[in-house]
Amino acid sequence: MIGVSLSRWTMSYFAAALGALLAAELLMMTGYGYPAAGLRAPETLVLVHIVAIGWLSLLMCGALFQFLPVLVNRPLASNSLPLPALICLLAGLAALVLGFVQLAGQIDPSPSLLPFGGFLLGVGFALVLGNLVRTLLSASERPLPARFVAIGLPCLAATVMLGIIFTLTLGGATTLGPMFALTGTGLPVHAIAGLGGWLTFTAMGVSYRLLAMFMLAPDAERTTSKATLHLGTAALAIAIVMGVVTILSGADLWPVLLIALALGVAALVLYGVDVVHLYRARKRRVIELNSRMAALGLASLAASVALLVVLVALGRLGDQIGALVFLVAFGWLSGLGLSQLYKIVAFLTWLECYGPVLGKAPTPRVQDLVVEGRATKWFVLYFVSVWAGTAALLAGAPVLFRVAAGAMFVGTCGLVVQLVRTRRLADVNAEQMLPQGAQRPRLLYSLSNSG
Amino acid sequence: MTTQLAELDVRPTLRNGGEPFQEIMEAIGALEPGQGLRLLATFKPVPLFSVLGSKGFEHEEREIGGGDWEVLFRPTGSAPGEESPAAAAASDGADWPAPVRHLDNLDLDPPEPMVRILAATEEMNDGEVLSALVCREPLFLLPELAKRGHAWRGGFEPDGQAYKILVRIGAAADPALSAASGSRSA
Numbered sequence: 001m002i003g004v005s006l007s008r009w010t011m012s013y014f015a016a017a018l019g020a021l022l023a024a025e026l027l028m029m030t031g032y033g034y035p036a037a038g039l040r041a042p043e044t045l046v047l048v049h050i051v052a053i054g055w056l057s058l059l060m061c062g063a064l065f066q067f068l069p070v071l072v073n074r075p076l077a078s079n080s081l082p083l084p085a086l087i088c089l090l091a092g093l094a095a096l097v098l099g100f101v102q103l104a105g106q107i108d109p110s111p112s113l114l115p116f117g118g119f120l121l122g123v124g125f126a127l128v129l130g131n132l133v134r135t136l137l138s139a140s141e142r143p144l145p146a147r148f149v150a151i152g153l154p155c156l157a158a159t160v161m162l163g164i165i166f167t168l169t170l171g172g173a174t175t176l177g178p179m180f181a182l183t184g185t186g187l188p189v190h191a192i193a194g195l196g197g198w199l200t201f202t203a204m205g206v207s208y209r210l211l212a213m214f215m216l217a218p219d220a221e222r223t224t225s226k227a228t229l230h231l232g233t234a235a236l237a238i239a240i241v242m243g244v245v246t247i248l249s250g251a252d253l254w255p256v257l258l259i260a261l262a263l264g265v266a267a268l269v270l271y272g273v274d275v276v277h278l279y280r281a282r283k284r285r286v287i288e289l290n291s292r293m294a295a296l297g298l299a300s301l302a303a304s305v306a307l308l309v310v311l312v313a314l315g316r317l318g319d320q321i322g323a324l325v326f327l328v329a330f331g332w333l334s335g336l337g338l339s340q341l342y343k344i345v346a347f348l349t350w351l352e353c354y355g356p357v358l359g360k361a362p363t364p365r366v367q368d369l370v371v372e373g374r375a376t377k378w379f380v381l382y383f384v385s386v387w388a389g390t391a392a393l394l395a396g397a398p399v400l401f402r403v404a405a406g407a408m409f410v411g412t413c414g415l416v417v418q419l420v421r422t423r424r425l426a427d428v429n430a431e432q433m434l435p436q437g438a439q440r441p442r443l444l445y446s447l448s449n450s451g
Numbered sequence: 452m453t454t455q456l457a458e459l460d461v462r463p464t465l466r467n468g469g470e471p472f473q474e475i476m477e478a479i480g481a482l483e484p485g486q487g488l489r490l491l492a493t494f495k496p497v498p499l500f501s502v503l504g505s506k507g508f509e510h511e512e513r514e515i516g517g518g519d520w521e522v523l524f525r526p527t528g529s530a531p532g533e534e535s536p537a538a539a540a541a542s543d544g545a546d547w548p549a550p551v552r553h554l555d556n557l558d559l560d561p562p563e564p565m566v567r568i569l570a571a572t573e574e575m576n577d578g579e580v581l582s583a584l585v586c587r588e589p590l591f592l593l594p595e596l597a598k599r600g601h602a603w604r605g606g607f608e609p610d611g612q613a614y615k616i617l618v619r620i621g622a623a624a625d626p627a628l629s630a631a632s633g634s635r636s637a
Contacts, residue, residue, distance in 0.1 A: 003593025070590055074477075140480040213561060216586065220611075284560060347562065355595050359569035366562060 004069045006352055006446045009082040011423070013062025014341060015444050016090060018416050020054025021334065025412060028389075028405035034322050035398050040187070042104035046097050051329055053093050053121065056199050057156075058086070059337050061128050064149065066348065067206060068132055071146040072139035077131050085127035092120030099171065118167030125160045129153055144221045144229065148205020151233050155197025158240050162190040181247055188257060189243040195325070196264065197236045199333050200301075204228070204271055207294070210340055211275065214291050215282035222277070228270040235263035261312065268305050272298075289372040289379070293339035296383045300331025303387075323393035330386045330408065338382065338415055346370050346422050352441050353425065353434075361435035368429070369422045378414030381407060457482055460491040462519060475499065479506065479524075487525035495520045547604075547619055550582035551575070557584050557613055565592045568618065572601055577621035584613045592616075597623060 024047055027033060033047035061082070069076050096117030102109040136142065136150055162182065168174045169183040212219035239260035246256050275298055304327045311317040311324065346369045354363040389404035420426075423443050425433050434440060439447065459478040461471035471492075478488055487508070490496070499522070500510050508524040515521045552571055556564035564585045569592070571581050588605070596603050602622035607614050 003597070004590040005594050073588065073590060138477065138481070213587070216558070216560065218612075219587075283558060351562070351591060355591070356598070358566055358595070359571070359573035363566075365566075 004073075005075065005079075006348060007062075007066040007069075007076060007082070008079050008446055009086060010062040010066045010348065011345075011442075011446055012086060012444050013058045013065070013082070014345065014419075016086065017055050017058035017062065018412075018419070020050050020058065020093075022409065022412055022416070024050045024055060025405055025409035029402055029409055031398070031402050035393060035396070035401060039322055042100040045103075046100045048325075049093065049096055049100070052194055052199075053089065053096075056329065056333050056337065057125075058089065059341070060199060060202060061085075061089075063206065063340070063344065064132055064202070066344070067209075068135050068146070068149060071149065071206075071209060072136060072142055074135055074138045077134035077138065081127050081131050085124045085131070088120050088124030088127065092117050092122075092124055095120055096167070099167065103170065112171035112173075114167035114171035115173045116171075118164040118171075122160055122164050125156060129157060143209075144225055145205040145209040147229055148208075148232075149202050151229070151236065152198050152202030152205065155193045155201065155236055155240065159190055159194035159198055162186055162193065162244075166190070178248055181250070182244070185247050185253055186244070188253065189240055189247070191325070192239045192243075192257075192260070193236070195328060195333070197240065200328070201232055201236065203333060203336055204232075207298075207336065207340075208274070208278075211278045211291065211294065214284075214343060215278065215287050216284040217278045217282040222274060224270045224277075225274050228267045228274065231263050231267035231270065235260045235267060238263065258312075261308070265305055265309065268301070272302055272305075288343065288367070289370075289375060290339045290343035293342070293379045293383075294336055296379070297332055297335030297337075297339055300327060300335050300383070300386070304328045304332055320394060323390050326393055327386070327390045331383070331390065335383060335386065338412075339379070341419065342370070342375060342379075342415070345419050348446065349423050349425070349441050352446050353438050356439075357435050357437045360437065362432060363435060363438075364428050364432045368432070369425065369427060370418065371421075371427050375415060375418045378411045378418065380411075382411030382415065385411060455483075455485070456487045456489045456523065456525075458489045458491075462491055462493050465493045479503065479508075485526055487523060490522045490524065491515075492520050492522070493518060496522060547580050547617065548578070550580040550617060552579075552581045554581070554583040557586050562591065565589055565595070568592060568616070569595060569599075572596075572599065572618055572620055575620045579620050581618040581620070583616050583618070584608075585616065586613060588614050589616060 027047055027050070033041070033044040037043040065076055065082050094117070095113045098107070099112055099114030099117050101107055102112060102114075132149070132153055136146065136153075139146065142150065165179050166183050166186070169179050208225065209219060211217065239257060242256050243253060243260070246253050279295070304324060307320075307324055307327065308317070311320050317324075346366050350364075350366045350369055357363060385404045385407035389401050389408065392398070392401035392404055420443065423441055425440065441447075457478065459475060461474060464471040464474060475490065482488060490499075495512060495514075503510065503524050507526055509527045510522055510524050512520055512522040552575065554564075554567055554571060556567055559567070564583070568581065568583050568585075568589070571583075575581060588607075593603065596618060600621050600623050602619045603616055605614060605616035
C-alpha cells in the first residue's frame with residue numbers, strides 16, 4: 001500500500017486535448033471534411049485524426065497517467081516521460097495533418113510529411129505505452145478495470161502500427177505488396193482498433209471504477225462485467241488479428257468483421273446491464289453533475305449500438321458509417337470524457353492546492369471549486385447539438401450539421417471556461433481560497449504532492 | 452526449507468543516501484505466492500522484521516562481512532496472506548496501542564473521508580492511533596500521511612465491503628515510535 005501522487009503532466013494533456021476538440025468543432029462548423037468532402041477524402045482524414053489523436057487519445061493518455069496508478073495501486077513508472085511523449089504526439093499530429101493537406105493538393109506535396117508524422121506519433125505513443133505497460137506490470141494484482149486497460153493498450157499499439165503503414169504507403173515510402181493490401185482494405189481494422197479497442201474499451205474499464213467511486217456504488221466484480229471483458233477481448237482479437245490475416249491472405253474482410261461486431265455488440269449490451277446496475281445500486285441518491293452527464297454519454301453509446309444494428313440490418317452501414325462514427329466519437333467518447341473531465345479537474349486541483357493543508361486550516365470542498373448550474377447548460381447544449389448533428393448526417397442535411405457543429409463549439413467553449421475557472425480557483429470564496437501553506441495550482445501542470 | 456527466493460540488493464541505494472523502504476515493499480508486493488526475498492543491506496534492518504512479520508514473513512539474518520547483512524525473508528505457513536490483510540492489521544494491534552479515535556467514513560462522498568481523517572490526525576498527539584473505516588483503499592491519502600510523518604496500516608475487512616486503516620501519529624517521523632511499530636506499512 002503505497003498510495004498515489006499527482007501526475008505532473010496530466011493537465012497539459014487535458015489542455016492540448018481540449019484545444020484539439022475546439023479546433024475540430026471549428027473545422028466542422030466551417031464545412032471542412034465530411035459530409036462536404038467524402039469519407040476517405042484527405043480533408044475528412046485531417047478532421048478524424050485531430051479528433052481521434054489530438055482530442056480523444058490525449059485525453060485518455062492524460063487520464064491514464066493519473067488513474068492507472070489508482071487502479072493498480074502502484075506509482076506511475078515515470079512521471080517525467082509524459083512530457084516528451086506529449087511533444088512527440090503534438091508534433092506528429094501536426095505533421096500528419098499537414099501530410100493529409102498535401103494529399104488534398106493544397107500545399108506542395110513533396111516531400112510527403114505523412115511518414116514523418118507517423119514516425120513521431122509512433123515514438124510518442126511508444127513512450128506512453130512503455131510507461132503505462134511498466135506500471136501495469138509492476139502491479140501485484142490487476143482488478144477488472146485495469147484488465148480492460150491492459151486490452152486497450154495493445155489495441156493502441158495495433159492502431160498506431162497500421163497507421164504508420166498507411167503513412168509509409170500514402171507517403172510513397174514503400175511499394176511492398178502487403179503494405180498496399182493493408183492500406184487498401186485495412187481502414188476498418190485501424191478504426192475498430194482505435195475507436196473500439198483503445199478508446200471505447202479503455203473508457204469502459206475506467207468507467208466501472210469512476211462511476212462506482214463517484215456514486216458510492218459497490219464495485220464488486222460481477223459476472224456480467226467479466227463476460228463483458230472476455231467478449232470484448234474476443235471481438236477485438238478477431239477484428240484486429242484475424243482482420244489483418246484476412247487482408248494479407250486476400251480474402252473478404254466483411255465476414256470476419258461481422259463476427260467481431262456480433263461479439264462486440266453482446267459485450268456492449270452486458271456493459272449496459274452493468275452500468276444500469278451501478279446507477280441503481282448507488283448509495284448516493286443525489287448525484288453530481290459529472291455522473292448525470294456521464295449518463296448522457298452512456299445513452300449515446302446505447303444509441304450508437306442501436307444505430308449500428310439497424311444499419312447492418314438494413315444493409316446501409318456503408319453509406320451511414322459517418323453518422324455512426326460521429327455519434328460514437330462525440331456522443332459517447334467525448335460526452336463521457338467531458339463529463340468526467342469536469343470532476344477530475346476539480347478533484348485534482350483541490351487535491352493539489354488543499355491536500356497539504358487539510359485539517360490544518362479551513363478549506364473549501366471539491367464542490368466549492370465548481371458551479372454546477374453554470375456548467376449544466378453548456379453540457380446540455382453540447383449533447384443536444386451532438387444528437388442534432390447525428391440526425392443531420394443521417395438525413396443528409398449538411399447545413400444543419402454545420403449549425404449543430406457550431407453549437408457544439410459554443411457548448412465546449414462554455415465548458416472550457418468552467419474548467420479554467422476551476423483550475424484558477426475563481427469560484428472559491430476569497431477567504432477560503434488560499435489558506436496558509438496552500439499553493440495556487442498552475443493552469444497547465446501539477447506540482448507533485450509526493451513528499 | 453526450499454523456498455524460492457527473489458533477490459534485492461539495497462546497498463547501492465543506502466550508500467547513495469537513499470531510503471529503500473518503498474523499493475523493499477515493492478519487491479515484497481511483486482513476490483509470487485510462497486516466494487521469499489533475499490535482501491542485502493548495509494546494516495541489520497531491524498525495523499523491517501516486524502513490518503514483514505506482520506505481512507507473514509519470517510526472517511533469518513547473517514552478517515556477510517564489511518558490515519553488510521544478508522536477510523532471508525520466507526513466508527510462514529500460518530502467516531496472514533494477502534487475502535486477509537485486515538487480519539494482519541488486527542494482529543499488529545499487539546505492538547501498536549489501541550486506537551483512541553474511531554471514524555466511520557463509509558457513507559461519505561469522496562474525498563470527505565480523507566478530509567475527516569486528516570482533520571482528526573491534526574487533533575491527536577504523537578504515538579496515538581486513529582482507526583477509520585472507508586469504502587476503498589484511500590490511495591490519495593497515503594502520500595499526505597507520509598508527508599506529515601504518520602505511519603499507517605490497513606486492509607479490507609473480511610466481508611470486503613469496508614477498508615480499515617490505522618494511522619499512528621508521528622510514527623514515521625519519530626525513530627523511537629518507528630522502531631516499535633515498524634514504520635509505515637500495509
